[in-house]
Structure formats: structure tokens, C-alpha cells
Amino acid sequence: MATPVVTKTAWKLQEIVAHASNVSSLVLGKASGRLLATGGDDCRVNLWSINKPNCIMSLTGHTSPVESVRLNTPEELIVAGSQSGSIRVWDLEAAKILRTLMGHKANICSLDFHPYGEFVASGSQDTNIKLWDIRRKGCVFRYRGHSQAVRCLRFSPDGKWLASAADDHTVKLWDLTAGKMMAEFPGHTGPVNVVEFHPNEYLLASGSSDRTIRFWDLEKFQVVSCIEGEPGPVRSVLFNPDGCCLYSGCQDSLRVYGWEPERCFDVVLVNWGKVADLAICNDQLIGVAFSQSSVSSYVVDLTRVTRTGTVAPDPMQDSQPPAQQPPNPSAPLRRIYERPSATGSEPQRVKQNSESERRSPSSEDDRDERESRAEIQNAEDYNEIFQPKNSISRTPPRRSEPFPAPPEDDMATAKEAAKPSPAMDVQFPVPKLEVLSRPPVVTSTPAPKAESAIIPATRNEPIGLKASDFLPAVKIPQQAELVDEDAMSQIRKGHDTMCVVLTSRHKNLDTVRAVWTTGDIKTSVDSAVAINDLSVVVDLLNLVNQKASLWKLDLCTTVLPQIEKLLQSKYESYVQTGCTSLKLILQRFLPLITDMLAAPPTVGVDISREERLHKCRVCYKQLRSISGLVKSKSGLSGRHGSAFRELHLLMASLD
Structure with missing residues (x-):
């Protein structure tokens, strides 16, 4: 190599x-x-x-x-x-x-x-x-x-x-x-x-x-x-x-x-x-x-x-360049594709059979x-x-000059190119208060040319509650921009409320984190549920969702009632987290639950099987309760509608 x-x-x-x-x-x-x-x-x-x-x-x-x-x-x-x-x-x-x-x-x-x-x-x-x-x-x-x-x-x-x-x-x-x-x-x-x-x-x-x-x-x-x-x-x-x-x-x-x-x-x-x-x-x-x-x-x-591949020259032979190696007779050249001629304008016809699903255009x-x-x-x-189709020819951007390499003396670029990607360490999420950057407003006018080729990326949205949930809606004139004082005034209106919420949330997360460090996932989830703060449950589920192996059957019995609350939340991030957690549970445990409930009773006493059967019955009852909610929301439009439709398909076996 x-x-x-x-x-x-x-x-x-x-x-x-x-x-x-x-x-x-x-x-x-x-x-x-x-x-x-x-x-x-x-x-x-x-x-x-x-x-x-x-x-x-x-x-x-x-x-x-x-x-x-x-x-x-x-x-x-x-x-x-x-x-x-x-x-x-x-x-x-x-x-x-x-x-x-x-x-x-x-x-x-x-x-x-x-x-x-x-x-x-x-x-x-x-x-x-x-x-x-x-x-x-x-x-x-x-x-x-x-x-x-x-x-x-x-x-x-x-x-x-x-x-x-x-x-x-x-x-x-x-x-x-x-x-x-x-x-x-x-x-x-x-x-x-x-x-x-x-x-x-x-x-x-x-x-x-x-x-x-x-x-x-x-x-x-x-x-x-x-x-x-x-x-x-x-x-x-x-x-x-x-x-x-x-x-x-x-x-x-x-x-x-x-x-x-x-x-x-x-x-x-x-x-x-x-x-x-x-x-x-x-x-x-x-x-x-x-x-x-x-x-x-x-x-x-x-x-x-x-x-x-090249063949290294034999040092015992003279220094003449090696001849082109003949193709390996055991690996002959395969058949070549026969492409349609350039003059043929008719596209290839594809015949239909009984599985054809041709639909007539509808008003929808x-x-x-x-x-x-x-x-x-x-x-x-x-x-x-692009040039409009009625033009005589098309102006291609295509055969332009190759992209130039950075200057040889640009050591910063060379060091950056040599850096390996940092490893992602999974840590317990602790929310921080940051200034939200607004996404760029899409307009039909050409955007100004940027001086630098590197455009800074926007920050991540915080998990759970968003700062925008606490700020009053501001109508901004299309052609005018907020001056600094007005912008700061709008931010300050929600600042005190946000500080109170995040301080309480941080305190609750510290409580859960103390249990999390012991390695007992079930107890840490129980403590988050006992706090009765959905934002803490969301933070914890976002962490657990990153590693599917953390999910166990007894964890599902605790989390499923919380998922039902998340799916009914007015916060988009809560609904998204609830959908992700429910999808993981359905994919990992629904076959086990249905198989356990359908299996005939065993002869004798099997304590571990009885405990597992009890957990399956609890989960099945909770999933049945959630399935009605999922079905009612599967008709929604947008990203959540498609997520609920996917969940509805996964929960079809419950019926």
C-alpha cells in the first residue's frame, strides 16, 4: 500500500x-x-x-x-x-x-x-x-x-x-x-x-x-x-x-x-x-x-x-523503460455498454405490466x-x-479552470489540513445560555459577494426549550433593520424569564447527573421523571437516544408515559425527541413484546420470565394508549406529520 x-x-x-x-x-x-x-x-x-x-x-x-x-x-x-x-x-x-x-x-x-x-x-x-x-x-x-x-x-x-x-x-x-x-x-x-x-x-x-x-x-x-x-x-x-x-x-x-x-x-x-x-x-x-x-x-x-499499478524495473536488467504489461489472460476485458446514438431523440420506452401504478393528475x-x-x-x-431554453446555446460554467491550491507559504492551511477530526465524546448535556443568531432572510435580490471563502457556521439550537419560546414576536419592517438599542431591548424582555428557567433546569440536571455518574441509567431516568420537569426528561432522552444499547425493557415502562406527554407538547423539539425515542422503542422491543404476549403459558415457575412478561404487558398497555395519539397526528403536514405516519406504520402490529 x-x-x-x-x-x-x-x-x-x-x-x-x-x-x-x-x-x-x-x-x-x-x-x-x-x-x-x-x-x-x-x-x-x-x-x-x-x-x-x-x-x-x-x-x-x-x-x-x-x-x-x-x-x-x-x-x-x-x-x-x-x-x-x-x-x-x-x-x-x-x-x-x-x-x-x-x-x-x-x-x-x-x-x-x-x-x-x-x-x-x-x-x-x-x-x-x-x-x-x-x-x-x-x-x-x-x-x-x-x-x-x-x-x-x-x-x-x-x-x-x-x-x-x-x-x-x-x-x-x-x-x-x-x-x-x-x-x-x-x-x-x-x-x-x-x-x-x-x-x-x-x-x-x-x-x-x-x-x-x-x-x-x-x-x-x-x-x-x-x-x-x-x-x-x-x-x-x-x-x-x-x-x-x-x-x-x-x-x-x-x-x-x-x-x-x-x-x-x-x-x-x-x-x-x-x-x-x-x-x-x-x-x-x-x-x-x-x-x-x-x-x-x-x-x-x-x-x-x-x-x-506499475511494474518495478528489474535491477539486473538494463535501464530501458519497461514495456506495457499485457492484460491478464485470466481476467479478460468484459463486455462494453452499447449506448444509444447521439442522434436518437426518442427516449427508451418502458412497457407496463400488472404492477403499473399510473395515476391521473389530481387537483391536489x-x-x-x-x-x-x-x-x-x-x-x-x-x-x-443556466441559460433559458429558447436561447441558441447554453453557457456552461463547466469547463472552467481547475481550482487553485492554497499558497505554499500558507502554513495555517497546511496545519489545518493535517489535523485529524476530533473524536466525539458523549457527555451529559448541560445547557448554556447563548445569544441566538437569526437565520439569514431569503430574498430575491442577489446577495453581496463574500470577502472570504470561509463562511462561519451558525450555532446549534439548544436541546429542549428554545429562547425564542420566551421572546415576544417582533414584526420587523422588510426594508429596515433594528438598531442595537432596539435589539437589546427585545432580548432583555425575555432575559429574566430565561435565566429563571435555565437556573432551575441546571439545578435539576445536577441532581440527575449525580445519579447518572453511578452508572445506573434506570434510577437516573426515574429521578428525572420524579422532578416533574419535562425539559430535564428531554435532555436525558436526547442523551440516551444517541446510544440504542442503553435502552432496556424496564426503562421503557418508565419512559413511555413521558413520551406520551412529549408528543402532546407545544414545543417542536419536545415532539421531535418523543418521536425519536418512541421509534427506538418500537424497533427494539415491539417484536419481543408481541411474541411474549402471544406465547403459550409455560409449565412450572419461571420468575425471570414472569417479570419480563409483566413488563411486556405494561409496555403493551402504554403503547396502545399512545397509538391513538399517533394515529390522530399522522394526518398532520410537515416534518412531524411524516414522523407520526412512520410511527403509525411501525405500530400497525398492535392492532
Whole structure:
């Protein structure tokens, strides 16, 4: 394995605050490597030009967090799927909503555009894969076969196949024209997060949480090789455009692999944390990562990266350069994809069968499309990238100059690039009073150019109560700004109340923390409940939710009544915490509870079984009480509505 390369092979390009709330998904345009789309918990999709600080376009219409985004190959269309299961398609050149597609019953986890025809594939947490006809606004096929959430979808370069990866540890290959599964590739021992077709050959790569990358032959339908020992779960892979190697975006590094035989050509240290997507432009690899509301972009100079295997010269022979090595006869070149000719304008037809779910447009769909908008935020960058369709030609931002590396004498940048990501220590949360920063106001006027490429990220929202809950609503004139004295006056109005609340809360947390340090989780939760302060329960649950192994059956009996209170709270953060805790309980314990209650009575006395059975009965009664509340709230719109709908599906077995 090669040693890490030197400074200036990789560097951080930019950091931007992409949304007013947390970023939940992002994707790079693969054709240019210069276009970035981000989806957020604020239900928006924002469009950016890499290395420019201002948002080009903001797309609205979703009423729940955007879970998945994807650009088509020409980068003229974008599709976004939400937590509620709805899908929207926007035309970027015309700056308008194109389609609203409804049909999935849970989160949209993956999307992909067909390379030639006007089709979109979607994979959901409801385990279904759907193929949509954008022109007719209908579902052409529904593919069933996965047993868990579908995490990644990719069309083959010739547009004839669709590959899917899922949490059920499998990769499946679907024939689009026949509407059925061609092959299933087992072998991964963890959720499969990503699949990618080789750009030319009949070869498929898959990356999994089991820290392996597998290569599959699409003629023989068998594994070619397996690369093990990745430093963490594999989330993003990308073939080089000529297909000579595969790039894997690892934790704080880029790895370059070959597959026949499996080997690592190079390792490049990049301080990007968990990279979410990769693209290549001008012999540079662009990687993007997100954390909370900020998105960071990084560049790797591929001219300084080893991408193919070389044969070392024999010192006993003369110094003539070695001849090109012939291909290994045991690993012949695979079949090449046959792409449609450039002159053919007719998209590939996909026939229907009995599983077709074509729907006629409804008035509700029309209303959704009227409420979905594409707002141009920066006209200058928009005109540089997109040109209206009635123009004679399109002005590409694409073939611009490579991104420059930082100056050689910039020691601060070099030190920053060499820093490892800090480890996350799980500690008991103690709230602090901080000055809240307001999210930027979205306007239709171009934003001023930023002096620095680094834009500071906004702070986290506090767990539990928000300061804004105690401040009176202030109507600010659209064109005027508050002067310092007025702003301070508004803050002071809620200051005394906030201090009283947080002082009491801090005191209660100290009481619970004293019990927590003994390692007795159940007793610490009991003490939090006894204090009769929901904010303390919220803080404690937010900690327990981070580590699912802390949940035990006896803990559920104490927490479930508190969850019922949280779900009825007027505070958004309380409802969110309650939904998260209830989802964890349902996933971990509902099968055990139903199995225990359905099991026949045993002969003799089994004290431990009787105790467990009693806890199951208590939990079942509490869950039945909560199920009515969840059902009544499942019709709500927005992010909580989709969360309650997911909980309602999980609680279906209670009926």
C-alpha cells in the first residue's frame, strides 16, 4: 500500500452555511463537478456553484425535510424526495416546478435519473422501488424484493438496468424493459450504502457498512473481488472517467483501488470527515461533506495521485523503460455498454405490466405544483450557469479552470489540513445560555459577494426549550433593520424569564447527573421523571437516544408515559425527541413484546420470565394508549406529520 502523499495534493476549498437548519442531504453534478445541490430540514433544496459563497437558487414546495436529492446528467433537472414520501422535480433552466410525484409511504432514501429517457427511479424506507415517467406524471413500475430501506439506486450507462442497494445487506439488479429482477448479489454482512456502475465495462461496485467494497461481474453475475479493511462504513465511491480505478471516500482520506487483483494504489489524507459525495472535473476530485447546517468542499489533485499499478524495473536488467504489461489472460476485458446514438431523440420506452401504478393528475397535485417554487437568489451566477431554453446555446460554467491550491507559504492551511477530526465524546448535556443568531432572510435580490471563502457556521439550537419560546414576536419592517438599542431591548424582555428557567433546569440536571455518574441509567431516568420537569426528561432522552444499547425493557415502562406527554407538547423539539425515542422503542422491543404476549403459558415457575412478561404487558398497555395519539397526528403536514405516519406504520402490529 502506498504511503500518504504530501501537502498540496488535497486541500479544503470552502465552507458555507447552506440552510437555516440542519443539512440532511447533498449531491454534486457529475458532468461538471461544479454544481452542488443541498436539501435541509427546513424543507428547501438550495443550489450552489462550488467555490462561490452565494446560493444560486432556492427550491420550495416540500413540507417535510428533504432526505434525498439528485441532478440529471445535463444538470438541467433536479429531483428531491422528502421524509413524507413525496417527490418533486424542478426544471433549473426554466426556474420552475415540473412535477410532483406521490406514492411512497415513507422516507425517500435514494433517487436517480435515467441517462436517456425522461424517467426517475426512487427508493424508499417502505422497501419499494418505483420508476416514474416525468412526462406523464405517473408510476410505470413498482419493484418489490428488498426487505429493508433502499439506500442507493443507479441506472446502468446504457439505461437498460437499475441497480439497488439496501439495508437488508443485498444488491439487486433489475431489468427495466422486462420489469423484473435479473440477479441478486449477496455477500455483504452489513447495510449496503452505495452502488456504482463502471463507466464502460459490465462491472458493478458496491460499498457497505461492513467496511468492504465488492466488485460484481454483470455477465457471469458473480463477485470479481472484495476489498476489505476500509477504516469505516463505505458511503461514497466513484469510478475514474476512463474506468482505470475506483475512488473511495473514507473517513478523512481518499483511497484509490483496483479490482483485478484487488489492491490499493494510493491513500490521500483529506480532512473532510464523512464525505457524502464525489465528482471529477479538470483532473481534480471534488468531495463534499456536511455537518449540521454547514457544507464543506475539498479538492484532491488527481495528477499527483497514483491511479494504476506499475511494474518495478528489474535491477539486473538494463535501464530501458519497461514495456506495457499485457492484460491478464485470466481476467479478460468484459463486455462494453452499447449506448444509444447521439442522434436518437426518442427516449427508451418502458412497457407496463400488472404492477403499473399510473395515476391521473389530481387537483391536489396541481395545488402542490402551484405552491412549489424556484426562487433565483443570485442572478449573476444563475445566468452564468443556466441559460433559458429558447436561447441558441447554453453557457456552461463547466469547463472552467481547475481550482487553485492554497499558497505554499500558507502554513495555517497546511496545519489545518493535517489535523485529524476530533473524536466525539458523549457527555451529559448541560445547557448554556447563548445569544441566538437569526437565520439569514431569503430574498430575491442577489446577495453581496463574500470577502472570504470561509463562511462561519451558525450555532446549534439548544436541546429542549428554545429562547425564542420566551421572546415576544417582533414584526420587523422588510426594508429596515433594528438598531442595537432596539435589539437589546427585545432580548432583555425575555432575559429574566430565561435565566429563571435555565437556573432551575441546571439545578435539576445536577441532581440527575449525580445519579447518572453511578452508572445506573434506570434510577437516573426515574429521578428525572420524579422532578416533574419535562425539559430535564428531554435532555436525558436526547442523551440516551444517541446510544440504542442503553435502552432496556424496564426503562421503557418508565419512559413511555413521558413520551406520551412529549408528543402532546407545544414545543417542536419536545415532539421531535418523543418521536425519536418512541421509534427506538418500537424497533427494539415491539417484536419481543408481541411474541411474549402471544406465547403459550409455560409449565412450572419461571420468575425471570414472569417479570419480563409483566413488563411486556405494561409496555403493551402504554403503547396502545399512545397509538391513538399517533394515529390522530399522522394526518398532520410537515416534518412531524411524516414522523407520526412512520410511527403509525411501525405500530400497525398492535392492532
